[in-house]
Amino acid sequence: MTELMEPAMIVRRSLHDELIDRLREMIVTGDLEPGTKVPEQNLAAKFGVSRTPLREALKVLASEGLITLTPNKGATISQLTLEDLEEAFPVMGALEALSGELACERISDAAIGVIRQLHDQMIRHYQAKEMPEYFRCNQEIHNQILAAADNATLTSMYRSLSGRVRRARYVANISKKRWEQAVSEHEEIIAALVARNGAALSEVLKRHLVNKFETVKETIRSAGVGNLQEA
Amino acid sequence: MTELMEPAMIVRRSLHDELIDRLREMIVTGDLEPGTKVPEQNLAAKFGVSRTPLREALKVLASEGLITLTPNKGATISQLTLEDLEEAFPVMGALEALSGELACERISDAAIGVIRQLHDQMIRHYQAKEMPEYFRCNQEIHNQILAAADNATLTSMYRSLSGRVRRARYVANISKKRWEQAVSEHEEIIAALVARNGAALSEVLKRHLVNKFETVKETIRSAGVGNLQEA
DNA sequence: GACTTTGAGATTGTATTCATAATTCATAAT
DNA sequence: ATTATGAATTATGAATACAATCTCAAAGTC
Incomplete structure (x- = not known):
């Protein structure tokens, strides 16, 4: 019986996970400058996803302190x-x-x-x-x-x-x-x-x-x- | 001129914020026992909210380590x-x-x-x-x-x-x-x-x-x- | 009888829609 | 000219709708 080659596992991360990493990277490296506002629609469009997973990612980054979330006013990159x-x-x-x-x-x-x-x-x-x-x-x-x-x-x-x-x-x-x-x-x-x-x-x-x-x-x-x- | 009394600021927390606190409390106090699965619909219904803000809260709690999220399989209270x-x-x-x-x-x-x-x-x-x-x-x-x-x-x-x-x-x-x-x-x-x-x-x-x-x-x-x- | 297979139901992931608050900008009043 | 007001626009908050995936039991195969 021929041994099947182990096909590379298809890893499909959820969008919010991917977004968390990407955004964190962008913030830490300075791609997103502190103080800039982050309009959801805008960013969602840039990443080609809907607002839902993006919002989930923003909440997490906010809990890490990288983003500041002001109720009804949206997200900004935290000032250091x-x-x-x-x-x-x-x-x-x-x-x-x-x-x-x-x-x-x-x-x-x-x-x-x-x-x-x-x-x-x-x-x-x-x-x-x-x-x-x-x-x-x-x-x-x-x-x-x-x-x-x-x-x-x-x-x-x-x-x-x-x-x-x-x-x-x-x-x-x-x-x-x-x-x-x-x-x-x-x-x-x-x-x-x-x-x-x-x-x-x-x-x-x-x-x-x-x-x-x-x-x-x-x-x-x-x-x-x-x-x-x-x- | 009469001094105006400073009116109390109206604070309306967003649902996800409220949920984060409530869930964290429930987990830390042991109301939600480690290992138990947390079906979104179920929990959302209990809190009387939709799944959207609940999911946002779950993501944050997962980043804190209180909850374990398995892709496509949902959330469980983390085992300690x-x-x-x-x-x-x-x-x-x-x-x-x-x-x-x-x-x-x-x-x-x-x-x-x-x-x-x-x-x-x-x-x-x-x-x-x-x-x-x-x-x-x-x-x-x-x-x-x-x-x-x-x-x-x-x-x-x-x-x-x-x-x-x-x-x-x-x-x-x-x-x-x-x-x-x-x-x-x-x-x-x-x-x-x-x-x-x-x-x-x-x-x-x-x-x-x-x-x-x-x-x-x-x-x-x-x-x-x-x-x-x-x- | 044990092991796959398969498909219906349930659950999660994502998109879309609706509601509500904030912002903008034109207009009016001082 | 400057400020105040309010309608229109835009953005966010939340709910619903749809798609993808998983679960699990029933049917089928050896």
Whole structure:
């Protein structure tokens, strides 16, 4: 009897699910700018769907804080105020610290190896002054640590915050000095991870984030990033 | 010229908002038991609304993790597994620790006074062995600390987790010994708060939660609480 | 008798329609 | 000229209608 080739499962996501992801992506990447109104008909037409699934998606995004829903007046992309950032960062810090502790308890040698490779690669990008690639590695390292913590609740909460905050785009101009500091912090991160020293990793991750936040605030103050609205 | 009395703003909540709150309450309090299916028509009829706003509410609750939506198969009240609990508690711990630190930085003398009163009241309920009243005060103290931390992001994340976890009902039988321990921890909490010692408060809150969690797990193991499903 | 198959009924997913509130813009009044 | 008013338009909120999918039992097959 000939073996049937396993046909690729047809995955048909529901429209509202698809819409949630697409809209979230558009908001986080800045395709949809904060403050802009989101007329339902308009958007529904753009996506080629009816208003019903779109509205369902908007409700979810509103509960995530990415969209602001005003009764009878519709949806707008949430403004990210400086206060929002100042609120979000300590929470992110706490979560990241936790992820460090949990990761040290659970991470496998193989996973550490992967992170080390990413780290080395990141360092090379640093030396070559390749910012975007550097940031990609950077992001991926933090993702790997989060993954090693192996806690879905933690991951989803961190992701949610991270998504909200990422809308503040500050990456363009990072000072040379700050970059050095960040790299040095990353050396500490690797060291703590290899030593499986949860307390140390937790501490340095938190410090890393605080410094990052300082940079963001500085950038915002000087550049007056459009995405941000002074509170 | 006579001063016009400020007329109360007319607030008309949308149905989906109302439904979100009502359903969340029903789930958290256990009115809707985990695992039960939630046929849309049925539920919509019960609330006297159409399926449209109900579906919007279900999507939001699903994103909060209280409901599980399976494509084309509908909604069920999420099961809370032991693993879910084990995941949620460290995250709650981290958030609670943060709330302690922030609270110590910001709390006013007046707010400390309120908490102290609640604490004293709680102790009286403890001595009178009035469990429900004790728990109410207990809950309120933690709420007040959270409020003092004055961080909306933190509050909403904590509330979300707390809501999920609260579905594990374990309060019925708490051991005398554990109750003593909890009260003693609460004495420490008050002391740290009065001293505005963030590190100490943070530490004791975390420990408090760990112990609470141990009790929950113990209860579950012995009683096999219906709400919980062994993973 | 056990296992598919199939189709009616029920349920969910999406579109459309209707109702109601908000906005706009022209007009009138000060 | 500026503000206030109100009808027309537009957008949102909710209900209904239709389409796609699933469930489950009855019939059929081996």
